[in-house]
Amino acid sequence: MQLQILKLIIWPKVQAFGPQIVHFEKGRVNVITGGSRTGKSAIIPIIDYCLASSECQIPIDTIRDHSAWYGLLLETEHEQWLLARKGPEGRDASDAFYLMRGEVLSIPPTIEAANEKLESIKHLLNALADIPYFRLSAVDDPRPFQERLSFRDLMTLVFQSQEVVANQNILFYKTHAHEHRERLKNWLPYILGAENQEVLIARQRLGVVQAKLSQLRREYQKQQGNSRSWLDGMINHLRLAKRFGLLAETYDIPEESAPEDLIRVATEILATRPERPAPTAQQLDQSAQEMIRLEEEEDKVSDEISRVRKRLDDIHKLKAGLTGYGNAARRRADRLQISQWLDDITKDAQSCPLCGEAQHERSRAEMLKIAAAFQVVETEANRTREIPSSFAREELNLKTQLESALERRTALGNRIDKVLRQDRAAKEQFDRRQNMFYFLGHLKASVDMFRRVATDGDLTEQVRTLENEERDLLKQVDPKGVERRLDAALRVVVQKTLTRLQTLDAEDKYKQIPPQFSVKDLNLRVQSNDGHWHFLAEVGSASNWLSFHIAFICALHEFFNEQPHSCVPSFAVFDQPSQVYFPKTSRVTQPTDLSRYDDEDVQAVIGIFQTLADSVREQGGKWQCIVLDHARDEIYDQIDEVYEVDVWRDGKKLIPPHWYQ
Numbered sequence: 001m002q003l004q005i006l007k008l009i010i011w012p013k014v015q016a017f018g019p020q021i022v023h024f025e026k027g028r029v030n031v032i033t034g035g036s037r038t039g040k041s042a043i044i045p046i047i048d049y050c051l052a053s054s055e056c057q058i059p060i061d062t063i064r065d066h067s068a069w070y071g072l073l074l075e076t077e078h079e080q081w082l083l084a085r086k087g088p089e090g091r092d093a094s095d096a097f098y099l100m101r102g103e104v105l106s107i108p109p110t111i112e113a114a115n116e117k118l119e120s121i122k123h124l125l126n127a128l129a130d131i132p133y134f135r136l137s138a139v140d141d142p143r144p145f146q147e148r149l150s151f152r153d154l155m156t157l158v159f160q161s162q163e164v165v166a167n168q169n170i171l172f173y174k175t176h177a178h179e180h181r182e183r184l185k186n187w188l189p190y191i192l193g194a195e196n197q198e199v200l201i202a203r204q205r206l207g208v209v210q211a212k213l214s215q216l217r218r219e220y221q222k223q224q225g226n227s228r229s230w231l232d233g234m235i236n237h238l239r240l241a242k243r244f245g246l247l248a249e250t251y252d253i254p255e256e257s258a259p260e261d262l263i264r265v266a267t268e269i270l271a272t273r274p275e276r277p278a279p280t281a282q283q284l285d286q287s288a289q290e291m292i293r294l295e296e297e298e299d300k301v302s303d304e305i306s307r308v309r310k311r312l313d314d315i316h317k318l319k320a321g322l323t324g325y326g327n328a329a330r331r332r333a334d335r336l337q338i339s340q341w342l343d344d345i346t347k348d349a350q351s352c353p354l355c356g357e358a359q360h361e362r363s364r365a366e367m368l369k370i371a372a373a374f375q376v377v378e379t380e381a382n383r384t385r386e387i388p389s390s391f392a393r394e395e396l397n398l399k400t401q402l403e404s405a406l407e408r409r410t411a412l413g414n415r416i417d418k419v420l421r422q423d424r425a426a427k428e429q430f431d432r433r434q435n436m437f438y439f440l441g442h443l444k445a446s447v448d449m450f451r452r453v454a455t456d457g458d459l460t461e462q463v464r465t466l467e468n469e470e471r472d473l474l475k476q477v478d479p480k481g482v483e484r485r486l487d488a489a490l491r492v493v494v495q496k497t498l499t500r501l502q503t504l505d506a507e508d509k510y511k512q513i514p515p516q517f518s519v520k521d522l523n524l525r526v527q528s529n530d531g532h533w534h535f536l537a538e539v540g541s542a543s544n545w546l547s548f549h550i551a552f553i554c555a556l557h558e559f560f561n562e563q564p565h566s567c568v569p570s571f572a573v574f575d576q577p578s579q580v581y582f583p584k585t586s587r588v589t590q591p592t593d594l595s596r597y598d599d600e601d602v603q604a605v606i607g608i609f610q611t612l613a614d615s616v617r618e619q620g621g622k623w624q625c626i627v628l629d630h631a632r633d634e635i636y637d638q639i640d641e642v643y644e645v646d647v648w649r650d651g652k653k654l655i656p657p658h659w660y661q
Helices: 040-050 062-066 118-128 151-157 178-191 197-225 227-243 259-271 286-336 339-348 363-383 389-422 424-455 459-477 479-501 542-562 600-618
Strands: 004-012 020-023 029-034 067-075 080-086 096-102 516-518 523-527 533-535 571-575 624-629 642-648
Touching (some): 004 624, 096 118, 118 151, 197 459, 259 424, 286 389, 339 363, 479 516, 479 542, 523 542
Parallel strands (some): 029 624, 571 624
Antiparallel strands (some): 004 067, 516 523
């Protein structure tokens, strides 16, 4: 991703002073050299803050006390961005941003007001980096740190702060925090190009498909496991149907029947509408027939009760709606009841009530129009003041019908109880019929379930379809393919690292074999004399640690710039890389005489700048390097591609002294 820094700007709280502007050049090694306490180490926190960090790590007191806004002039592939952020308020980072975009931008002398907020800037930066809107895995995946990649996550690859640049334990910015480490580890395959957006989409869909497959397979196994018991249950159902007289006495139920035959017989039973079987004279006596008649009459009365209750509910809802509407209309009329008032002031006023002109020819006519409009509202409110009497009449009729139906049902219940008490045979027939109804319900449920089991229903087809989709998605996701591509990418990166080590102050034995990068540990391993691989923490000398940091960051940015698409910004900032050397120089000799460097540390620091310059030059200026260091210009003044941004010495600092003196 082409994103380089053209300028860093600080707007003072005292606007008369004008902004402090630090100029950088694209595609070069930009060096700010200076003494201690001049503001060099504030550059990384300021850049990070302007690029939508959720917290502010800009040093307190002098810098924060006298700075109103911090900003960056950035150059993307197509345009320039002026991205500024208001200074923090106490301990809290500000949510106020100012964004300006265009082909060529100038720096405003002041920023009057914000025009963007933190979340919108994050979205814009995510879009600029073309970061996919997908998690690493399905939403219900319990593994942590699978959320969407953010532009903010990429800052770990562009900053080498003072405490990181020569650290033997961590290789990247902010990866001492567990969350940053885990997110970088999980997303590194995508960042290095081993995964793409199609793989992420396929992985999302794969999670959904596999969850659905698991559910369907459990259902299928449960059905298949119980199919034998369902078969036995269906045979028992048919035997019971024969006892109820729903099957002919001559029908012989075979012990081993085909599922299709059992379903056919059961379907015929249900199709004969046996819920009201007509009893024969041999089956029922007169009392049983009376029970059937009473039960049918009770059903009719129950249906009537249901209808009346529903109509009563409808009446209550209509009344409530009309009452609510009437109240709303009356409240509106009460608030607006000014038609009469308008009419009165029109008659009494000598001048127009609206414009105050005494001789307005049409003032009364216009005021009467307004009063008429308000009169419409008041009339409407009066129309809905009372509920029509037809509602009350209908409600009374329905209540009367309901009471009558309830009385009839109570009477029928009493008659049924009397018949049951008088004739036990009728009670037995009643119980038998009720049991038959229950049986038919169970039979229908068994038929439906058995049909799905016997014919597999749609379940098998759904499983087959999802299994085919799962196979296709697994080919797209291809975890082994991702692993192979990741290994191939890392081999390229560590080989580039070995190339950059040749001009750095690492021990010669580490310049022979490429190091290994562990994604799990986010650290480099080197081979010892006995052939074993060890992490940097097990390697002695800060010069080795620094060399591997410089070489690996250069290698990563070279790799990113060679990819067709990369989401990583094309700049890196190194703070105090010479801290492990503290070189001293002799100014006795001529500037072009390399013998003026009086110790090995000087040569080592020259190697740092030379390595960075070689990397930037060989990439054709596609990435930019910013170095903040104590080293003086005689260290790097003979190296091409190095641009001295500024010298902060002899009172010159990031925050000009006249801002606070």
